[in-house]
Amino acid sequence: xxxxxxxxxxxxxxxxxxxxxxxxxxxxxxxxxxxxxxxxxxxxxxxxxxxxxxxxxxxxxxxxxxxxxxxxxxxxxxxxxxxxxxxxxxxxxxxxxxxxxxxxxxxxxxxxxxxxxxxxxxxxxxxxxxxxxxxxxxxxxxxxxxxxxxxxxxxxxxxxxxxxxxxxxxxxxxxxxxxxxxxxxxxxxxxxxxxxxxxxxxxxxxxxxxxxxxxxxxxxxxxxxxxxxxxxxxxxxxxxxxx
Amino acid sequence: xxxxxxxxxxxxxxxxxxxxxxxxxxxxxxxxxxxxxxxxxxxxxxxxxxxxxxxxxxxxxxxxxxxxxxxxxxxxxxxxxxxxxxxxxxxxxxxxxxxxxxxxxxxxxxxxxxxxxxxxxxxxxxxxxxxxxxxxxxxxxxxxxxxxxxxxxxxxxxxxxxxxxxxxxxxxxxxxxxxxxxxxxxxxxxxxxxxxxxxxxxxxxxxxxxxxxxxxxxxxxxxxxxxxxxxxxxxxxxxxxxxxxxxxxxxxxxxxxxxxx
Numbered sequence: 001x002x003x004x005x006x007x008x009x010x011x012x013x014x015x016x017x018x019x020x021x022x023x024x025x026x027x028x029x030x031x032x033x034x035x036x037x038x039x040x041x042x043x044x045x046x047x048x049x050x051x052x053x054x055x056x057x058x059x060x061x062x063x064x065x066x067x068x069x070x071x072x073x074x075x076x077x078x079x080x081x082x083x084x085x086x087x088x089x090x091x092x093x094x095x096x097x098x099x100x101x102x103x104x105x106x107x108x109x110x111x112x113x114x115x116x117x118x119x120x121x122x123x124x125x126x127x128x129x130x131x132x133x134x135x136x137x138x139x140x141x142x143x144x145x146x147x148x149x150x151x152x153x154x155x156x157x158x159x160x161x162x163x164x165x166x167x168x169x170x171x172x173x174x175x176x177x178x179x180x181x182x183x184x185x186x187x188x189x190x191x192x193x194x195x196x197x198x199x200x201x202x203x204x205x206x207x208x209x210x211x212x213x214x215x216x217x218x219x220x221x222x223x224x225x226x227x228x229x230x231x232x233x234x235x236x237x238x239x240x241x242x243x
Numbered sequence: 244x245x246x247x248x249x250x251x252x253x254x255x256x257x258x259x260x261x262x263x264x265x266x267x268x269x270x271x272x273x274x275x276x277x278x279x280x281x282x283x284x285x286x287x288x289x290x291x292x293x294x295x296x297x298x299x300x301x302x303x304x305x306x307x308x309x310x311x312x313x314x315x316x317x318x319x320x321x322x323x324x325x326x327x328x329x330x331x332x333x334x335x336x337x338x339x340x341x342x343x344x345x346x347x348x349x350x351x352x353x354x355x356x357x358x359x360x361x362x363x364x365x366x367x368x369x370x371x372x373x374x375x376x377x378x379x380x381x382x383x384x385x386x387x388x389x390x391x392x393x394x395x396x397x398x399x400x401x402x403x404x405x406x407x408x409x410x411x412x413x414x415x416x417x418x419x420x421x422x423x424x425x426x427x428x429x430x431x432x433x434x435x436x437x438x439x440x441x442x443x444x445x446x447x448x449x450x451x452x453x454x455x456x457x458x459x460x461x462x463x464x465x466x467x468x469x470x471x472x473x474x475x476x477x478x479x480x481x482x483x484x485x486x487x488x489x490x491x492x493x494x495x496x497x498x499x500x501x502x503x504x
Contacts (some may be wrong), residue, residue, distance in 0.1 A: 040445075049410060051406065051409060051410060056469060074409075074412055074414065075412075077409070077411075077412045078412040082410040084403065084406065086403070086406065087401060087403040087404065087407070088407050089407075090404065090407070090408075090422055090426075091426065092420075092426050092429065101411070101413075101421060102411040102412060102413070105413060105414040105417050105421060106413060106417075151413070154411075166296075198363075211303045221503060
């Protein structure tokens with residue numbers, strides 16, 4: 001998979017997140033975006049998800065430019081699965097209904113087919129017993145797994161995960177990371193923003209350090225964590241691994 | 244020992260009284276209050292037979308009150324959804340109109356609106372159907388309150404929900420229909436039930452334009468029998484019979500939705 005940036009600028013108020021960002025990231029399946037808070041990794045993911053548009057410049061995924069008009073973006077977003085940090089699911093719908101909703105409403109799949117597909121994916125993720133529960137009755141880890149199941153069920157080209165475990169306690173973090181690793185082993189393409197350095201090191205094909213208005217450094221995990229090239233990357237990793 | 248006696252008279256979160264005790268207390272106190280009222284008023288009431296003869300008038304008026312209230316509830320909810328959406332519009336002119344609508348109709352006394360609406364506006368445009376005009380005025384008055392409830396309900400739906408809806412590719416209309424309204428509805432239902440009770444009570448003011456609803460019926464009976472207390476007493480009971488179950492329902496809805504989501 002290849003992600004390209006051409007003169008991308010993005011500002012929020014006075015804060016310039018990306019300043020004329022140009023470059024490309026090529027990786028087999030899994031790209032991990034790491035970096036300090038406010039460094040722009042979530043913004044980058046939102047641009048890739050088509051949830052935000054850059055002020056100027058273009059992003060390309062596998063050579064195709066991401067559109068900038070809302071109607072085109074909506075079509076673009078259908079091909080992507082997005083999972084946020086928390087509150088992904090709709091609280092008034094059961095786990096099963098949450099998965100069926102986009103299948104029926106967005107992808108126009110007949111109810112019986114959508115139902116079967118949703119049940120299949122819940123079963124595969126060992127969530128079948130929770131199909132009829134509302135999100136409030138699920139644990140945080142189960143909720144995130146249902147959210148990932150919903151994203152997968154639409155058979156997206158690739159998945160975008162924005163700190164999917166940051167709101168979870170350690171035990172639940174494990175069950176969600178296990179699931180993400182399963183997806184990697186199936187050969188799915190995914191880009192995730194994460195603070196789980198161990199997971200990034202073990203499961204990513206490419207790790208990108210996003211800070212200071214762009215992608216400061218990107219390399220394979222062994223090189224990234226073994227011999228970081230830039231001083232700011234080293235400082236960041238030292239801080240993260242201090243304890 | 245003290246605590247076992249205490250629980251028949253006191254109820255607090257850490258020492259709750261049994262359910263039966265609470266219910267019996269309500270009934271006993273209601274009985275005592277009724278007895279007190281009776282002792283005060285018994286000497287003054289004597290003409291029940293005359294009023295009883297007009298029971299059909301009461302009955303018809305009561306049914307009309309229910310009909311007006313039900314119709315006004317439906318109409319006002321429809322109006323209120325439109326006003327609430329307009330109130331949230333990004334188009335400034337539309338939003339301003341919704342804002343003005345809400346402020347004017349919440350800020351004016353219903354009695355004034357009825358007089359102005361019927362003798363002023365309805366007569367001016369040649370629409371003199373009391374029932375339609377009255378119900379519409381009541382609906383408009385009520386819709387201004389309900390619009391704000393619906394708006395609060397819509398705004399209680401988190402931003403992250405809208406983000407999720409966008410991320411999975413729902414259109415704006417689908418987002419409202421599948422994500423926002425179902426959640427906003429749960430938020431709005433308890434206060435909406437309360438508003439229905441207000442609507443029923445407020446409909447009594449329509450008697451001023453000669454609509455033969457419950458209050459007007461009681462007035463007619465009073466003029467015919469000259470027994471004021473006996474004529475208006477059924478009125479009190481008739482409204483309470485409608486509003487008490489609704490306030491009960493409203494509280495139950497609140498309980499039910501509190502723990503979900």
